[in-house]
Amino acid sequence: MAENAAATANIGVVGLAVMGSNLARNLASREGNTVAVYNRSYEKTETLLSEHPEAGFVGSSTVEEFAASLQTPRTAIIMVKAGAGTDAVIDQLTAVFEPGDIIVDGGNALFTDTIRREKAVRETGIHFVGAGISGGEEGALNGPSIMPGGSKESYETLGPILSSIAAVAEGEPCVTHVGTDGAGHFVKMIHNGIEYADMQLIAEAYDLIRRGTGKSPAEIADVFAEWNTGELESYLIEITAEVLRQVDAETGKPLVDVIVDQAGAKGTGAWTVQTALDLGIPVSGIAEAVFARSLSSKPAQRAAATDLPGPSDAWTVDDPETFIEDVRRALYASKIIAYSQGFDEIVAGAEQYGWDIQKGEIAKIWRGGCIIRAQFLNRITEAYAENDGLVALVTAPYFRDAVAGAQDSWRRVVATAAHAGIPAPAFSSSLSYYDGLRADRLPAALVQGQRDFFGAHTYKRIDKDGTFHTLWSGDRSEISAVDTH
Numbered sequence: 001m002a003e004n005a006a007a008t009a010n011i012g013v014v015g016l017a018v019m020g021s022n023l024a025r026n027l028a029s030r031e032g033n034t035v036a037v038y039n040r041s042y043e044k045t046e047t048l049l050s051e052h053p054e055a056g057f058v059g060s061s062t063v064e065e066f067a068a069s070l071q072t073p074r075t076a077i078i079m080v081k082a083g084a085g086t087d088a089v090i091d092q093l094t095a096v097f098e099p100g101d102i103i104v105d106g107g108n109a110l111f112t113d114t115i116r117r118e119k120a121v122r123e124t125g126i127h128f129v130g131a132g133i134s135g136g137e138e139g140a141l142n143g144p145s146i147m148p149g150g151s152k153e154s155y156e157t158l159g160p161i162l163s164s165i166a167a168v169a170e171g172e173p174c175v176t177h178v179g180t181d182g183a184g185h186f187v188k189m190i191h192n193g194i195e196y197a198d199m200q201l202i203a204e205a206y207d208l209i210r211r212g213t214g215k216s217p218a219e220i221a222d223v224f225a226e227w228n229t230g231e232l233e234s235y236l237i238e239i240t241a242e243v244l245r246q247v248d249a250e251t252g253k254p255l256v257d258v259i260v261d262q263a264g265a266k267g268t269g270a271w272t273v274q275t276a277l278d279l280g281i282p283v284s285g286i287a288e289a290v291f292a293r294s295l296s297s298k299p300a301q302r303a304a305a306t307d308l309p310g311p312s313d314a315w316t317v318d319d320p321e322t323f324i325e326d327v328r329r330a331l332y333a334s335k336i337i338a339y340s341q342g343f344d345e346i347v348a349g350a351e352q353y354g355w356d357i358q359k360g361e362i363a364k365i366w367r368g369g370c371i372i373r374a375q376f377l378n379r380i381t382e383a384y385a386e387n388d389g390l391v392a393l394v395t396a397p398y399f400r401d402a403v404a405g406a407q408d409s410w411r412r413v414v415a416t417a418a419h420a421g422i423p424a425p426a427f428s429s430s431l432s433y434y435d436g437l438r439a440d441r442l443p444a445a446l447v448q449g450q451r452d453f454f455g456a457h458t459y460k461r462i463d464k465d466g467t468f469h470t471l472w473s474g475d476r477s478e479i480s481a482v483d484t485h
């Protein structure tokens with residue numbers, strides 16, 4: 001049992017698995033912080049205390065001691081697996097905390113759970129802040145990107161603490177008050193949706209290059225390393241080169257060839273798409289990335305389908321260098337679409353839930369620490385600084401020009417993939433979205449006609465106001481329009 005601690009800690013962490021321990025160590029390493037730690041089973045606390053005496057942690061074996069070890073107003077960050085465990089810890093903390101104290105949930109919670117929890121905890125006078133934290137284990141330890149929601153008032157206490165542990169990009173800490181209640185977890189969810197799209201696009205680029213040019217994973221690692229010096233510079237491109245270069249110690253083969261080709265998912269990508277469906281926002285690139293993981297993880301269906309016929313013509317790439325450059329440009333254009341769709345969802349979510357989300361600030365705090373950190377996020381901040389009411393990121397001058405420069409390559413790559421029978425769902429859906437967005441006229445007019453035909457769902461006309469229903473018949477001369485106004 002830990003000794004009954006005096007109130008010496010200015011911040012506490014509950015949940016000492018890898019993310020929680022690393023975040024606690026990060027907090028302890030910043031000047032002025034004394035960190036209280038608590039875990040359901042005391043063994044984990046003991047291990048952390050003995051492995052990191054330099055951190056000066058204040059360990060407690062009960063939640064009451066933990067609360068007593070914190071200076072008031074108490075601030076505690078919960079780092080447990082999102083779900084029922086989070087509710088259990090909140091119940092424990094609200095029982096021993098007092099009005100004015102702050103409970104932060106740093107897990108990957110579903111934002112609607114955060115809205116519910118914030119409302120319930122607020123009734124006790126305690127503040128509840130859902131904070132998205134990105135950057136994996138390494139980010140938690142050395143500086144993550146942090147997306148806190150909750151009240152403005154709680155951010156006054158929390159802001160300086162979070163700023164002290166966040167990643168720093170171009171001199172600025174990667175943290176901002178995103179908006180009230182669930183706004184932080186909502187934005188973290190979109191971050192993850194974009195992360196899924198970015199990863200899938202990179203995987204498609206690798207697959208096309210490998211199958212088209214016959215280059216080895218190590219050679220493709222060099223291609224990615226080279227791309228990482230230009231407009232695609234990002235953490236995900238950087239680690240892709242490292243993953244492709246890795247050799248399996250047991251077999252001597254490229255590790256990527258030894259790994260089972262079934263991608264897992266913990267659900268945040270699916271949430272992004274489910275939420276987008278509810279909001280009516282087409283995040284098709286993100287959706288295809290989620291579905292590509294689902295398809296990969298259907299071994300029985302895939303095994304049954306291996307003899308379905310593919311293209312009859314063999315595929316060869318005449319000029320590998322040109323093809324690789326085409327793929328690079330297609331990747332850049334598709335990535336712009338993924339961000340454009342993700343920001344559309346942020347705008348729609350902000351409107352639906354009444355959050356004042358500063359889009360440019362979100363792009364800024366994603367420049368460092370998080371999984372999607374990338375050079376080009378500065379361009380997004382600039383685009384919203386120029387025009388905060390931008391209706392689609394891809395229409396901003398910088399991105400319009402970037403896509404204009406890439407689109408011939410993009411079309412060639414998508415056509416080549418279709419011709420060669422290579423799945424490129426994220427590349428192709430992004431291009432279709434782009435073409436849909438820029439179309440003068442869409443066949444949606446025909447869909448409206450069909451809906452009115454079988455269900456009298458009505459339609460609008462291009463030449464006059466009002467809502468119309470046609471008395472459909474086989475003889476066109478008998479069709480008459482009825483203004484249902």
Ligand code: 6PG
Nearest residue numbers: 134135136192265266267268371
């Ligand atoms: C991050 C990551 C992280 C997340 C996984 C997504 O920002 O640090 O988004 O929070 O848990 O990367 O996991 P899956 O791929 O397993 O869904």
